[in-house]
Amino acid sequence: SYELTQPSSVSVSPGQTARITCSGDVLAKKYGRWFQQKPGQAPVLVIYKDSERPSGIPERFSGSSSGTAVTLTISGAQVDDEADYYCYSAPDNNPVVFGGGTKLTVL
Amino acid sequence: QLQLQESGPGLVKPSETLSLTCTVSGGSISSSYYWGWIRQPPGKGLEWIGSIYYSGSAYYNPSLKSRVTISVDSSKNHFSLKLSSVTAADTAVYSCAGFCSGGLCLDYWGQGALVTVSS
Numbered sequence: 144s145y146e147l148t149q150p151s152s153v154s155v156s157p158g159q160t161a162r163i164t165c166s167g168d169v170l171a172k173k174y175g176r177w178f179q180q181k182p183g184q185a186p187v188l189v190i191y192k193d194s195e196r197p198s199g200i201p202e203r204f205s206g207s208s209s210g211t212a213v214t215l216t217i218s219g220a221q222v223d224d225e226a227d228y229y230c231y232s233a234p235d236n237n238p239v240v241f242g243g244g245t246k247l248t249v250l
Numbered sequence: 251q252l253q254l255q256e257s258g259p260g261l262v263k264p265s266e267t268l269s270l271t272c273t274v275s276g277g278s279i280s281s282s283y284y285w286g287w288i289r290q291p292p293g294k295g296l297e298w299i300g301s302i303y304y305s306g307s308a309y310y311n312p313s314l315k316s317r318v319t320i321s322v323d324s325s326k327n328h329f330s331l332k333l334s335s336v337t338a339a340d341t342a343v344y345s346c347a348g349f350c351s352g353g354l355c356l357d358y359w360g361q362g363a364l365v366t367v368s369s
Binding site for chain 1: 286297301309349350353359
């Protein structure tokens with residue numbers, strides 16, 4: 144079965160660039176997505192189709208893909224960006240696969 | 251823009267059946283999406299439970315398959331989850347989601363609902 148691996152935590156100072164990489168064989172064939180989750184709130188999709196940003200998501204959020212990995216980059220991270228970030232892949236007619244989540248700390 | 255909302259009991263007794271419904275608004279459930287249930291036990295990672303197309307074609311996590319049924323009701327624009335013979339290990343936040351077929355458009359997620367299994 145497919146698995147996705149991402150770091151459990153990333154820490155940056157405000158204004159710095161945060162990068163979270165997610166790796167797994169499924170990403171070589173299927174798009175990666177990222178969502179942000181804050182305590183008690185619904186997940187918010189921040190990247191889909193590896194690098195597309197939904198409307199309303201700040202431009203400091205970007206995504207990239209290379210081989211079996213996708214990377215979420217937050218350029219000029221803000222305190223409000225502190226959250227858990229999950230990568231996942233949802234190929235049609237196949238299981239949805241999630242990474243373990245990354246806790247981003249901005250302080 | 252789609253909105254999804256979970257509903258159902260927040261407390262279920264051991265050995266009984268957990269039942270949740272996800273109501274889709276802002277669009278038709280009979281669209282280029284497929285619909286899924288995901289859960290997250292306290293302090294643990296996300297687990298995909300299963301997914302269904304509006305046609306009714308469903309597929310499940312093999313580890314839960316013997317206890318799970320997901321169904322869709324197009325007339326009510328909602329889909330449902332039933333998980334039988336629950337134990338304390340099934341205590342989790344249960345979320346519904348709409349996944350864009352082909353991955354070329356946005357996915358949408360519900361808020362999530364905590365279901366506790368306890369007598």
